[in-house]
Amino acid sequence: MSEATTKSMDAIMALCKRRGFIYQASEIYGGINGFWDYGPLGAQLKKNLRDAWWQDMIMNPCWGRKGPNGERVSCVPVETRIIQHPKVWEASGHVAGFNDPMTMCKECKKLMRADHVWVARLAREGEWLSFLQNTQAWNQRGGLAIPEYFTLLFGGSSLTPEERADLNAVVAITRSERPNLPAGPKFSVLAGGQDEALEQLAMTELPAKVRKHLRDERFQLAMLYRLGDPIQDDGYAPCPHCRAENCLTEPKQFNLMFPTVVGATGDWEQNKAYLRPETAQGIFVQFKNVVDTTRIRVPFGIGNTGISFRNEVTPRNYTFRSREFEQAELEFFCHPDDSQAWYKFWRDFRMEWWKSIGLASENLILREHDKDELSHYSTGTSDVEYRFPFTAPGFGELEGIAHRGCYDLSQHQQHSGVKLDYFDTDRGELLPNGSKKGERYIPHVIEPAAGLDRGALALICEAYTRDESRPSPEFLKLHPRIAPIKAAVFPLVKKDGMPEVAEHLHQELSRRFGHMGFIETDEKQSIGKRYARMDEAGCPYCFTIDGDTLKDQTVTVRDRDTGAQERMAIDKVAGFLGEKLL
RNA sequence: GCGGGCGUAGCUCAGUGGUAGAGCGUCAGCCUUCCAAGCUGAACGUCGAGGGUUCGAAUCCCUUCGCCCGCUCCA
Numbered sequence: 001m002s003e004a005t006t007k008s009m010d011a012i013m014a015l016c017k018r019r020g021f022i023y024q025a026s027e028i029y030g031g032i033n034g035f036w037d038y039g040p041l042g043a044q045l046k047k048n049l050r051d052a053w054w055q056d057m058i059m060n061p062c063w064g065r066k067g068p069n070g071e072r073v074s075c076v077p078v079e080t081r082i083i084q085h086p087k088v089w090e091a092s093g094h095v096a097g098f099n100d101p102m103t104m105c106k107e108c109k110k111l112m113r114a115d116h117v118w119v120a121r122l123a124r125e126g127e128w129l130s131f132l133q134n135t136q137a138w139n140q141r142g143g144l145a146i147p148e149y150f151t152l153l154f155g156g157s158s159l160t161p162e163e164r165a166d167l168n169a170v171v172a173i174t175r176s177e178r179p180n181l182p183a184g185p186k187f188s189v190l191a192g193g194q195d196e197a198l199e200q201l202a203m204t205e206l207p208a209k210v211r212k213h214l215r216d217e218r219f220q221l222a223m224l225y226r227l228g229d230p231i232q233d234d235g236y237a238p239c240p241h242c243r244a245e246n247c248l249t250e251p252k253q254f255n256l257m258f259p260t261v262v263g264a265t266g267d268w269e270q271n272k273a274y275l276r277p278e279t280a281q282g283i284f285v286q287f288k289n290v291v292d293t294t295r296i297r298v299p300f301g302i303g304n305t306g307i308s309f310r311n312e313v314t315p316r317n318y319t320f321r322s323r324e325f326e327q328a329e330l331e332f333f334c335h336p337d338d339s340q341a342w343y344k345f346w347r348d349f350r351m352e353w354w355k356s357i358g359l360a361s362e363n364l365i366l367r368e369h370d371k372d373e374l375s376h377y378s379t380g381t382s383d384v385e386y387r388f389p390f391t392a393p394g395f396g397e398l399e400g401i402a403h404r405g406c407y408d409l410s411q412h413q414q415h416s417g418v419k420l421d422y423f424d425t426d427r428g429e430l431l432p433n434g435s436k437k438g439e440r441y442i443p444h445v446i447e448p449a450a451g452l453d454r455g456a457l458a459l460i461c462e463a464y465t466r467d468e469s470r471p472s473p474e475f476l477k478l479h480p481r482i483a484p485i486k487a488a489v490f491p492l493v494k495k496d497g498m499p500e501v502a503e504h505l506h507q508e509l510s511r512r513f514g515h516m517g518f519i520e521t522d523e524k525q526s527i528g529k530r531y532a533r534m535d536e537a538g539c540p541y542c543f544t545i546d547g548d549t550l551k552d553q554t555v556t557v558r559d560r561d562t563g564a565q566e567r568m569a570i571d572k573v574a575g576f577l578g579e580k581l582l
Numbered sequence: 583g584c585g586g587g588c589g590u591a592g593c594u595c596a597g598u599g600g601u602a603g604a605g606c607g608u609c610a611g612c613c614u615u616c617c618a619a620g621c622u623g624a625a626c627g628u629c630g631a632g633g634g635u636u637c638g639a640a641u642c643c644c645u646u647c648g649c650c651c652g653c654u655c656c657a
Contacts, residue, residue, distance in 0.1 A: 018607080029647090030631060033649090375657060390650090526619060527614090533618080547615055
């Protein structure tokens with residue numbers, strides 16, 4: 001077991017509250033589900049994380065490294081709005097995709113996505129037709145022939161390969177008696193009610209035996225449909241888990257999008273809008289403007305940090321899944337031929353980056369998504385995952401790096417009617433005048449999308465350390481770049497002119513490093529207590545003015561992690577600290 | 583949304599029908615020349631909220647909110 005699994009989340013939460021990292025939102029009113037605030041140290045810690053991202057992704061991308069094209073990586077920032085035109089979310093697929101009907105079994109209490117519950121209806125042709133013809137959806141389609149209707153129902157672009165295979169199997173059953181029904185726990189059978197024995201069999205023995213009976217000439221038709229699809233069954237569908245009958249609740253709509261109203265009249269119908277569920281779409285929507293108004297050229301990235309909102313079904317695990325959260329997203333645009341190389345480049349760099357700000361490698365993994373886990377438009381997605389105390393021995397996602405192809409730009413081009421392709425003058429055959437012919441294409445996109453709140457939480461969890469052998473057993477081993485308190489200056493005792501020297505040094509350090517975090521000073525109580533307080537808040541260095549300082553202008557610097565002290569000239573302190581905070 | 587657990591000072595918790603407590607922390611003073619030291623003192627509570635039962639409720643009942651865990655979900 002790694003160290004992370006032995007850390008107590010309760011203790012971490014207590015420390016976060018006690019030292020002003022994280023508070024419950026609206027706490028004096030009893031809190032509000034799924035929302036958390038940051039206190040003084042938390043706010044600064046998160047700003048440090050955001051600044052580190054901004055520096056290493058936008059201002060000096062990838063620490064100045066060259067990309068797969070052999071040139072320096074180039075990125076620019078934008079700041080786009082939380083509220084976008086409602087059509088942005090239709091184009092992106094969020095309005096449809098964030099709408100998951102859920103159903104629950106009253107018997108075994110399992111909750112499942114209704115569209116994951118496949119219901120097979122077996123019936124004679126006549127029964128099937130009358131069933132279909134009584135549905136609203138059927139009539140709206142003008143009574144299409146069954147194969148066409150299948151296609152309409154299941155042929156949508158949101159089908160996963162697995163679902164498509166199921167559909168093909170069903171169509172095959174209906175046409176040529178070649179069933180190939182899927183196995184699996186999420187499969188429920190609803191048989192036509194004429195033959196009880198057969199019905200029982202189909203209920204309990206699927207899928208092996210149902211194939212056999214589907215060959216029976218009495219059962220010419222079978223159909224798979226999903227709860228939540230336009231065709232509803234009669235409420236008879238058995239639970240795929242416990243097989244109890246008539247136990248599934250009516251599918252209930254969950255919409256993860258946060259609706260709001262634009263305009264003071266509050267007219268929901270006319271002016272309904274959404275708080276963004278991700279920052280990425282603002283970038284795609286401004287892609288053309290950035291290309292047109294800057295001299296940047298593909299390949300390049302556009303970054304955006306900011307708050308997003310999702311009406312999570314179950315906010316949980318402290319700040320890990322909040323309804324309001326901050327993202328740091330980069331959309332990196334490149335030629336389709338180069339996209340795989342860039343995908344690998346970003347995936348590897350992002351992993352390295354998280355390590356560089358203090359996440360230990362044994363608690364961090366890069367998980368490549370399986371093929372069937374990918375969105376239909378993605379040819380590759382990896383997650384950077386951290387082993388939180390509450391996920392251990394499993395991991396929780398910090399960042400997703402997705403190859404999104406040209407999906408988003410194409411969608412927005414289609415929905416807005418505005419051309420979003422790019423004319424690349426570095427490509428195409430060489431012309432007699434020495435220039436190139438150029439190539440017009442819709443760039444492919446690599447999207448490293450990080451969660452800043454999750455990142456901050458991971459950094460705190462990773463930093464949290466208990467060492468009973470220390471005078472101050474509980475402390476935060478935060479990376480100096482992330483630590484909200486950068487340094488503290490103490491007079492060893494409150495006399496003999498030490499406070500004055502300390503005050504002077506404190507002022508100097510504040511002037512120089514105050515933009516990076518707090519510089520503290522404290523002359524009250526014993527020196528041990530003051531060190532301990534700084535340890536608990538994660539302050540990496542304490543400078544102490546003692547009797548020798550007055551004689552030879554030296555101070556001690558104490559290292560948080562080891563407690564070791566070193567003596568240095570007082571005029572070297574700023575240089576020392578500046579070096580450490582890089 | 584279902585089930586389980588929890589909610590008392592900043593933190594950790596005791597208190598099961600009879601005056602709201604302890605330790606730690608915080609603050610002030612004294613002391614103190616390097617690791618939560620010592621002494622003295624102080625502040626800090628709608629007992630998560632609302633309602634009910636009772637002479638009397640932190641305690642019993644109902645409702646509600648929040649947190650944690652499981653199911654489940656998670657671009």
